[in-house]
Amino acid sequence: MDDPLIIGSRSFNSRLLVGTGKYKDLEETKAAITSSGAEIVTVAIRRTNIGQNKDEPNLLDYISPEQWTILPNTAGCYNAEDAIRTCMLARELLDGHNLVKLEVLGEQKTLYPNMMHTISAAKTLIDDGFDVMVYCSDDPIFCSELDNMGCVSVMPLASPIGSGLGVVNPHTISIILENSTKPIIVDAGVGTASDAAIAMELGCEGVLMNTAIAKAKRPVMMAEAMRDAVISGRKAFRAGRMPKKIYGNASSPTQGLIE
Amino acid sequence: MSDIEFQLNGKKLKKNIPLSLQDLVEELNLQRKKIAIEVDGEIIPKSLHHSTQVQAGAKIEIVHAVGGG
Numbered sequence: 001m002d003d004p005l006i007i008g009s010r011s012f013n014s015r016l017l018v019g020t021g022k023y024k025d026l027e028e029t030k031a032a033i034t035s036s037g038a039e040i041v042t043v044a045i046r047r048t049n050i051g052q053n054k055d056e057p058n059l060l061d062y063i064s065p066e067q068w069t070i071l072p073n074t075a076g077c078y079n080a081e082d083a084i085r086t087c088m089l090a091r092e093l094l095d096g097h098n099l100v101k102l103e104v105l106g107e108q109k110t111l112y113p114n115m116m117h118t119i120s121a122a123k124t125l126i127d128d129g130f131d132v133m134v135y136c137s138d139d140p141i142f143c144s145e146l147d148n149m150g151c152v153s154v155m156p157l158a159s160p161i162g163s164g165l166g167v168v169n170p171h172t173i174s175i176i177l178e179n180s181t182k183p184i185i186v187d188a189g190v191g192t193a194s195d196a197a198i199a200m201e202l203g204c205e206g207v208l209m210n211t212a213i214a215k216a217k218r219p220v221m222m223a224e225a226m227r228d229a230v231i232s233g234r235k236a237f238r239a240g241r242m243p244k245k246i247y248g249n250a251s252s253p254t255q256g257l258i259e
Numbered sequence: 260m261s262d263i264e265f266q267l268n269g270k271k272l273k274k275n276i277p278l279s280l281q282d283l284v285e286e287l288n289l290q291r292k293k294i295a296i297e298v299d300g301e302i303i304p305k306s307l308h309h310s311t312q313v314q315a316g317a318k319i320e321i322v323h324a325v326g327g328g
Binding site: 019020021022023029042043044045046047048050051058059060061065070072073075085088089090092093094095161162188208209210211 | 267294326
């Protein structure tokens with residue numbers, strides 16, 4: 001591992017993080033996640049089925065916490081209190097596993113985060129021993145704040161959750177990267193492989209996505225495309241791209257032309 | 260044996276007591292599943308499921324992991 005992704009005290013080979021929502025069934029979920037090569041996998045916490053479908057298979061029967069690093073999210077929470085409660089339940093559910101994805105939503109239409117509640121919840125969770133990966137707006141000041149307070153990863157949106165618009169503010173992401181001391185992972189808004197590559201080429205440490213894979217016509221194939229895009233984007237970032245110029249510059253020698 | 264009423268995941272249930280959280284988990288066939296239980300807003304760790312009795316009027320939440328992003 002010559003270029004690991006370090007999240008707190010944990011180290012990973014893959015820089016692609018994937019969600020488990022919106023798939024046709026659990027078989028497809030597992031097939032896509034396996035193809036993506038992701039090691040960190042997000043899940044949501046919800047009430048169990050009582051009564052009907054008692055024997056329905058459970059997500060974690062397919063996506064084993066022994067094989068993958070489970071990242072419980074607080075999706076659906078609109079205030080700090082609900083998000084904290086969800087994280088506590090997740091930690092109990094996963095036998096003390098303390099890594100969480102904090103997201104406190106502001107409203108249903110845009111699914112933009114409520115940053116006041118996000119910061120308040122992050123503080124409580126960090127004080128309680130959680131390793132917090134935090135979904136946030138692509139605002140350099142908020143991102144610095146979350147970085148300084150001790151979140152293990154800061155995860156600004158590329159564009160709204162589930163929108164597939166890609167990285168709409170690449171310059172803002174660049175400013176966030178300049179100021180960061182923790183891994184910046186673009187979370188939400190990626191639509192296709194080039195979007196993931198762009199995020200990585202900007203210097204992001206990783207990309208987290210769900211819908212772009214789950215809602216592709218062929219999710220397993222898109223998972224592979226995303227795996228490759230993240231690897232390529234990271235390599236291109238590390239290799240260092242050539243400067244952009246507005247005029248042409250021939251690649252073939254201008255001497256020795258046949259006359 | 261007597262009946263008590265309590266809420267489980269928002270639904271009213273009537274059961275005979277004594278009934279521990281572990282009894283409830285087994286009745287729901289969740290003993291091999293990764294779950295967490297909250298009673299009246301307080302998480303009850305797995306180690307206490309055996310010794311915690313369900314009380315009349317309790318609000319119990321049992322949660323698990325589902326697909327999400």
